[in-house]
Amino acid sequence: MGSGSFLKVLAKNFDVLAGPLVSLAYPLYASVRAIETKSQVDDQQWLTYWVLYSFITLFELTFAPILEWLPFWPYGKLFFNCWLVFPCFNGAAYVYEHFARPMFVNRQIVNIWYVPRKEKLSKSDDVLSAAEKYIELNGPEAFEKLISKSTSTKPSKFRSTRRSILQEAEAEKMGKAERDSWGENPFYDKNYRH
Template sequence: MGIPGAIAKHLDALVGPGVMLLFPLYASVRAIESPSIVDDQQWLTYWVLYSFITLFELSFWKILQWLPFWPYMKLLLCVWLVLPMFNGAAYIYENFVRKYVNLSSYMGSEGQYPDQGQKRVLQMMTLDARKSVERYIEKYGPEAFDRIVKVVSDKPEAAG
């Protein structure tokens, strides 16, 4: 079997804690420090979903122990929920949870809640860039930010 086989066999135990706990803990602390609600939504939703997964495991452990692929399925699900390129937790929030939540209580002090395009752009930015954009939106309003996003997205790619 060798070392590669042993690594593949125990991939969930080696990678799982970092993907399911360490990175989300780090990102959650960064989200607490950020003024944005976009990252808060991602990480709060992640922790709720992770809790449900854990409750499911605790409730059905006798069945799950007979499924050798369960740890890998859980790892893949958590990778999808966690990684910024997928933002699975935010996807679940947007497409399932948000329907049942009264958004007026989550709006900013001026009643401004970022639209989907703004959220997508903000999610792709670093924390420092996001803070700068949020200050710009506070100063000039979301319409000014929309105009910038439109101008940038309408520009043709530079020929190379």
Template sequence: MGVLGALARHMDALVGPGIMLLYPLYASMRAIESPSSLDDQQWLTYWVLYSLITLFELSCWKVLQWFPLWPYMKLLFCCWLVLPIFNGAAYIYETHVRRYFKIGQYVSPNYNERQRKVLQMMSLDARKSVERFIESHGPDALDKIIRAAEEEAKRA
């Protein structure tokens, strides 16, 4: 086997840094500059998952030494997370993480019950915009919008 055998045995060390670090770094920088938030979700989720894998490896390194296929399994999993054809990180976020973590559900008690219900249904970005609207136009302006939306819903 010679050279090919040596390359195959060390595939994780040769290809791994490019797939697990360099390409995600480049794609993350592109995502920061793009106006879309979809690629931000993909790459932020990737870095969270990669950090969890790294913490797992650091915590369990003595056990993982007994599994010679671990580096290759990690490489395959990271390929699935990274490669645009799969978008594995975004898939994991959509199917698993989003279900269990409702980050940002807290709304200040300064708002009345109706306003809190509306704000809790919004994404964090939309909520920030609405809170800026309330600061500049007052809480009564939001109540007018909510009433108008309710009346429109009744007519439909």
């Protein structure tokens, strides 16, 4: 009976007993060994581990009242520390390579305070900017043709007129691309504006 109850106590308090061994004793030993070697890989592993360990400790100190209500927290922390510490996983090196290093090497700065401003443009501003773009791409003559075709149709056929304007713009682009594919015309100067 005595040994059975001892095993039960040991099983219930496994996290309390294994935690310091996994989180402190072995990492301290491995860190001292890493200092004595010339390899940078183990230095990186253990420096990263100690940074992560300090973050976990700060997290626990900050949210202690909440974490007391979570019965799985000590076991989750123990498993996470095992993943960080054990050489077969090298979790700390993984965290460094995939999260910390890209942030410091690439200097990716994330501005969490930036909120893009929504500019509300009136309908006339949208139309004007679209017209300016069309003139830049196709020239003023094509725009005048487009306007003359749209004003010659009846206003009651607004939807079909709008489609014909879009179709006409597409046809103009295709015609321009076809003319450009023919090669250079010695009688046509692209830079000449009327």
